[in-house]
Amino acid sequence: MTSLERVAMALQHKEADRVPACPLVCGASRRVYGVTYAEWAQDGELAAKCMLQAQELIGFDGMLTLVDLSVEAADFGQEMVFPVEDTPHPNYNNPKIKTPDDFLKIERIDPTKSPRMKEMLKYCEILGNERAKTVALMGFVYGPLGILSMMSSAEQLFRYCMKYKDHVNKAQEVITEVLVDYIKAMAKTGVHAIVLDTLFASQCIMSKKLWRETEFPFAKRLADTIRECGCMVMVHNCGNGVYFDIQMESMNPVAISFAYMPDDCKDDAELKAKWGDKTTLAGYVSPAAYMFLGTPEEAKMECKRQIEAFKKGGGYVLATGCEFPPNGSLMNAIAMMEAAEQYGRY
Numbered sequence: 001m002t003s004l005e006r007v008a009m010a011l012q013h014k015e016a017d018r019v020p021a022c023p024l025v026c027g028a029s030r031r032v033y034g035v036t037y038a039e040w041a042q043d044g045e046l047a048a049k050c051m052l053q054a055q056e057l058i059g060f061d062g063m064l065t066l067v068d069l070s071v072e073a074a075d076f077g078q079e080m081v082f083p084v085e086d087t088p089h090p091n092y093n094n095p096k097i098k099t100p101d102d103f104l105k106i107e108r109i110d111p112t113k114s115p116r117m118k119e120m121l122k123y124c125e126i127l128g129n130e131r132a133k134t135v136a137l138m139g140f141v142y143g144p145l146g147i148l149s150m151m152s153s154a155e156q157l158f159r160y161c162m163k164y165k166d167h168v169n170k171a172q173e174v175i176t177e178v179l180v181d182y183i184k185a186m187a188k189t190g191v192h193a194i195v196l197d198t199l200f201a202s203q204c205i206m207s208k209k210l211w212r213e214t215e216f217p218f219a220k221r222l223a224d225t226i227r228e229c230g231c232m233v234m235v236h237n238c239g240n241g242v243y244f245d246i247q248m249e250s251m252n253p254v255a256i257s258f259a260y261m262p263d264d265c266k267d268d269a270e271l272k273a274k275w276g277d278k279t280t281l282a283g284y285v286s287p288a289a290y291m292f293l294g295t296p297e298e299a300k301m302e303c304k305r306q307i308e309a310f311k312k313g314g315g316y317v318l319a320t321g322c323e324f325p326p327n328g329s330l331m332n333a334i335a336m337m338e339a340a341e342q343y344g345r346y
Contacts (some may be wrong), residue, residue, distance in 0.1 A: 033050040065120065079320060202242045237256065291336075
């Protein structure tokens with residue numbers, strides 16, 4: 001059974017030969033090919049070569065094209081910092097959004113011609129040409145509120161959502177128009193699914209009511225666009241107390257990638273019982289505790305625990321709760337794949 005077939009079975013809530021496993025190796029792939037983070041993050045062809053070699057080495061069942069959370073914000077004009085060996089990020093000393101009126105100055109751009117999104121489309125296209133027949137390919141799009149948080153700060157954006165909601169939503173409208181174009185272009189590259197990151201839909205950031213009044217309708221429009229383009233909708237949310245219910249209502253994803261318990265579940269058993277037949281659960285091995293600080297054996301044992309909790313009946317992908325640590329030991333990613341082979345057989 002190919003990786004693609006294995007993931008497809010999980011998404012249909014069927015038992016494959018084994019549990020599919022995706023350690024979400026993204027930035028760490030640059031180390032397999034031997035390039036700097038700054039080079040990898042700004043060159044779609046180079047990123048694809050890194051990912052292809054990492055997949056051959058580790059054998060994971062799905063490729064996620066996350067590069068960093070500032071890709072879209074950079075093309076909207078946010079000044080960036082590209083460290084040599086660490087994740088690119090906004091220049092926190094010079095946010096694009098400094099006042100509420102700055103939300104009204106966000107202008108529409110062409111994602112097929114903008115510097116960073118254009119490279120991400122190239123990245124997806126190469127992977128599509130090389131692996132679409134055998135490996136699950138997942139494009140990545142940051143939600144409009146997340147993009148705005150890269151142009152201000154999450155804390156400041158929360159305050160703006162409370163006091164200047166109309167300004168924020170007008171900016172989201174412009175950004176969503178661009179993301180619709182981006183999704184349409186991404187869907188043509190051969191990816192099977194597009195992952196929407198809606199981090200703000202979690203208890204640690206904002207209430208369900210506030211998320212419904214801000215990002216909810218825009219996330220719905222993006223999800224509808226993904227389906228109209230023939231791709232599957234997936235959601236990633238690594239917030240604490242993630243809102244499965246309202247995200248299902250808004251986007252109806254075939255899978256949710258998560259790092260912590262949903263706000264309405266107290267443990268693995270309740271999560272499996274409440275949500276296991278409604279969406280595919282992808283998670284939730286801690287990148288920090290097990291993939292960065294843990295030994296390969298510790299990582300394998302945590303994977304075993306989660307496999308035993310979630311594998312029955314399919315509808316489950318063993319995965320890290322967020323991106324594999326860019327500077328973590330790749331032996332721990334290999335340990336996840338070994339755990340899937342050893343303990344994930346149906």
